[in-house]
Amino acid sequence: MTAKYGNHKGMCFLLLSTSSEILTFIENEFQVLDDDVFSVAYPKSGTTWMIEILSLIRSDGDPHWIRTVPNWDRMPWLELKETQEKLKTGLQSPRFFASHLPFYLFPKSFSRSQAKVIYTIRHPKDELVSLYHFSQMHKFLEVPESFEQELQDFLKGDLIYGSWFDHVLGWTGEKDRANLLILTYEELLKDLRGCVVRICNFLGKELDEAAIDKVVENATFKNMKDNKMANYSLVPEEVMDQKKSPFMRKGISGDWKNHFTVEQSERFNKVYREKMKDLSVKISWHEDLMQSSF
């Protein structure tokens, strides 16, 4: 890790985005309210997608809000510097937040609350590929020397927001909480409508069939790619150079097969087997990763 990054209780963070002081405040002093809703995920696992889905559910499927307000204002990032001012001045309830925090750094007050968290998990090889491309275009991040370098950093847990393995194990270890819904990116891809219904049930939000259809239609990859309030095109090119790699890049599962060699895939699976053997939730791709084959 370099001068661009800091380390807080074992988690690597971007110095430009947050600080140890903020992370300490969020963990220990920030008061979660019972009607707060959080979209939490390790980076590049579908956070932006969940923000769009939750925003649309909140507005009963009406796309006006998602087309006129940037996603970072609809659901501010809990741990980022720019959100701290908003927290002080007060946000209107119910508050909706996004976060990449691992469970051990998430606000302690969550455990005493009825606030709802939706935690999204993505196939780690696709997450790694997405992060690799994102690192080329986001000027605040270190550009990895090569895909191999990114892979080695991933396997060591030496990436922004720490180890993917620890992140997923930390949050899935909380699976029995009634106020935590765990979904995968692949479930969203396979059955977006079914997931929207599950999210509505989890939130206690009643939407009629037509409203659910509108949520689904407006949260598709194509519609989000075309929505400047969701595709980060409002972020200046000096920060995100989308000519290098668009934020809404491919939006598919299995792109890792175009990036990993057989040897890299087997090396990945070996580490996965060691670290994830006690995974406590059922995930469609888990058994594949527990094997040694490509």
Ligand SMILES: Nc1ncnc2c1ncn2[C@@H]1O[C@H](COP(=O)(O)OS(=O)(=O)O)[C@@H](OP(=O)(O)O)[C@H]1O
């Ligand atoms: N609607 C929809 N459908 C399918 N895929 C989608 C959708 N919205 C976002 N994405 C893809 O999610 C990836 C970005 O993840 P995050 O939003 O978690 O990124 S970030 O950590 O907040 O920067 C990134 O994945 P890749 O395309 O593989 O790079 C986005 O394209």
